[in-house]
Amino acid sequence: ATSVGVGLTIAGLFGLAAGVPAGRASDRWGRRPVLTALWTGCGLTLAAYTVIGSYAAFLATAIAYAALSQASMGVRNALYADVLPPATRVEGRAHLRMVTNVGMGVGGGFGALALQWDSRAGYTTLILLDAVAFAGSALMVLRLPGTAGRRPAEDTPAGSRWRAVRDLPFLAVTCCNAVLALQYGLLEVGLPLWIVEHTDAPRWSAALLMILNCVLVALLQVRATRGVTDLARAVRAMRRSGLLLVPACAAFAAAAGLGPAAALAVLVAGAVLQVFAEILSAAGGWTVGYGLADARAQGVYQGVFNSGQAAATMAAPALVTVTAIEHGPVGWTVLAVLFVGAGLATGPAVRLARRDDWRGE
Structure with missing residues (x-):
């Protein structure tokens, strides 16, 4: 293994x-x-x-x-x-994410059958x-219809083709989004370990919280996205996401030392707060990812932005382990500070990214 x-x-x-x-x-x-x-x-x-x-x-x-x-x-x-x-790009992403969550549920069912077999x-x-x-x-x-996705090389100025990798303000926004994306690893890796090793909640609580997350995201993501229509609203959404993760982390930490029923109730409350943080950070991230990208090099910009999230996915298991799992409430506090710091830093980073003189216009 x-x-x-x-x-x-x-x-x-x-x-x-x-x-x-x-x-x-x-x-x-x-x-x-x-x-x-x-x-x-x-x-x-x-x-x-x-x-x-x-x-x-x-x-x-x-x-x-x-x-x-x-x-x-x-x-x-x-x-x-x-x-x-x-005008409908971000809402379209929300519909696609809803379908993705349904697909994850179906895939999980197939996985369960294979494990049982x-x-x-x-x-x-x-x-x-x-x-x-x-x-x-x-x-x-x-x-797909028409010439969807066609970007002839000659239509893209040479200076724009690799611009995303040297667009420092955009990279700063990417980092803020990546830190908020650590919450996915928190749900998938951190909570199951925390539940089993540090709480008296039933072991199946981890599966219950994952199912709860998938259902609520599928139900709420589209609705949450409709209010995030520009960069200013995206910044507010990401800031609120970071703030919501503070009481979520506090609830997860508080589950230690409680009886089985009480621990499960507190974990569910924290998981619900985390869902609201997740749908807000997703809507805000999509909006800034598209809104700050150079349309002439959308592929490179989305590659950079997505690589930030991928880095967070890789780092999350180790980070959650060395903080929350090994140090308990102190570790959960460190994670909460990281989340709220990233949410608050998004605004200044986006303002820098919108300044033409920083982006070489």
């Missing part, structure tokens, strides 16, 4: 490095062909998991899948910018079904 974990961490590093070059490729050759190739590659590498027989082969497969999967996310987000009108045939079937889903998605991208 340790070797697999190390291998997946190494693969994640390659995934971080893949986002920006893939975004540049989509700016040059178009979103549709690049995203189709990336998702086809994801399907092939997933299928390869069923035939590998050595650690070296596992590592190569994991690296290939992580790079292709992570690269596809920034290109996908840039494609949204091309096919969705600016607990056979090589079951796991192989599950992996191959996932590979087929990637292939089907790639075909859907090709069927």
Whole structure:
């Protein structure tokens, strides 16, 4: 298990490095062909998991899948910018996230069946079904109307093509968003460990909180996004997200030492606060990610922005472990300070990013 974990961490590093070059490729050759190739590659590498027989082969497969999967996310987000009108772009992302949460629930059900079956045939079937889903998605991208996602290289000035990687104010906004995105790791990794090791809440509480999160996000994300229509409102949403995570962290910390029923009730209250923080940070992040990007190099900008979130996903398990899991309430306090600091810093960072003289206009 340790070797697999190390291998997946190494693969994640390659995934971080893949986002920006893939975004540049989509700016040059178009979103549709690049995203189709990336998702086809994801399907092939997933299928390869069923035939590998050595650690070296596992590592190569994991690296290939992580790079292709992570690269596809920034290109996908840039494609949204091309096919969705600016006025409805963020709300469209909210609808897509709602569908994603439903898909996660369905996928979790298939995963539960495979775990219950607990056979090589079951796991192989599950992996191959996932590979087929990637292939089907790639075909859907090709069927998008018109010239969606086409960005001929000659239409993009040379100075704009890699601009995102040297746009310091945009990178600062990306960092603020990445810190707020640590809350996803908090839910997926930190809370299950906290519940099992430090509280008397039932062990199934972790699954209950995950289900609660998926349901509430699916129900509330679209509604929350409708009020975030410009950069000023996006800044307020991200600031409120950071502030909401303070009582959420306090509730999680307070669950330690309580009886099973009381601990579960406090954990649920904290999880509900975290959901509101999540939907606000998502809506604000989408708005600033698109609103501050150079439309002539949308692929590179979305690649950079998404790489920040990917870095947070990688860092979250270790960060949550060395803070909350190892140091209890003090660690939860450190996380709360990080969240509120990122939320408050978003405003100044966005103001800097909107100043033309900082962005080389």
